[in-house]
Amino acid sequence: MTSPALARLTSRAVIAVSGPDWRSFLQGLITQDVETLAVGELRLGAILTPQGRLLYDLFIAGTEGGALLDVATQHRQAIILRLTMYRLRAKVEIAASDLTVTALWPADETLKADEGVYRDPRAPQLGARAYGLAADPTADEDAYDAHRLALGVPGPADWLSDKTYPIEANFDLLNGIDFKKGCFVGQETTSRMKRRGTIKTRMLPITFDGPPPAFGAEILAGELRAGEVLSGRDGRAMTSLRLDRIEAGGLTVDGRPVSVDWPGWMPAA
Structure with a gap:
């Protein structure tokens, strides 16, 4: 090996x-x-x-x-x-x-x-x-x-400190939260989001041609805001995306087309 x-x-x-x-x-x-x-x-x-x-x-x-x-x-x-x-x-x-x-x-x-x-x-x-x-x-x-x-x-x-919920950063899917362990600081909100299934936003990677957009650049689905760009490099970046606005495709950033590259470890639903 x-x-x-x-x-x-x-x-x-x-x-x-x-x-x-x-x-x-x-x-x-x-x-x-x-x-x-x-x-x-x-x-x-x-x-x-x-x-x-x-x-x-x-x-x-x-x-x-x-x-x-x-x-x-x-x-x-x-x-x-x-x-x-x-x-x-x-x-x-x-x-x-x-x-x-x-x-x-x-x-x-x-x-x-x-x-x-x-x-x-x-x-x-x-x-x-x-x-x-x-x-x-x-x-x-x-x-x-x-x-x-x-x-x-x-x-x-x-994730900017004190701005993101851990579920939005996929901690629940990356084995970062134990929902059975009992109380911890911030547990009430975290458990409620999981229990109600009210997870509207997730961090997802996107692909594109050329250099990465600026941190915080707005992602559009047609004329609707779908999220924002986070860290990235040429051809690829992490984003915070609204799940209900990516299904139709047609995402753009600064007029450039971008595509969601759904990770293999993340459930499709």
Whole structure:
């Protein structure tokens, strides 16, 4: 098998969480279940606002005696402060870690968590993530972002903090929300959206010729607004689209025709 590409993700940083109460502490704060998180397992989750909007994304990696939180580098200190604010009397330790974050794709079946390598929980094609990997990178973060976008998976550049509901960012379809775990911050709104099926907007990739439209550029279905462009690169971009306005086709951005490229991991309905 061909060796996987390795890209050091400098946009990501690690927080180490440990102590006797670490599971119950995180359980009430994030969208993901950590009570059943196994050593060597990686899960996607998020910290929401009380109103249920996406504040910070994170991966939770199970380790002996605690967990590693894989977060955006620019938000690490803010996340530490937020977690510390909620700690109260919980017996939990929260500290920044020097471990690096590396993406590997495709994921070789021989990769093991005891080597610091964890399968990406969002989609198998995304590969794996490693913490503290000593191997030298063979690709850069831009190559990984191109790989992720090619699979139609949105990333942190696509949700402005405190603006997007996690379901609109497809966290429910990418294994980022456990609807059976009980209460967490922002749970009421999230559960209500899922229960009522009132999901009118989703993040979806589009294709087009030439350079990407500007972030926030309006997408039209005929003369009706259908959504907006988010992050992108030549020929492809992530968008926020109204599902009821894409069925007829004929989408344009700045007068250019664009097409929705429905991801294979996303249900058609």
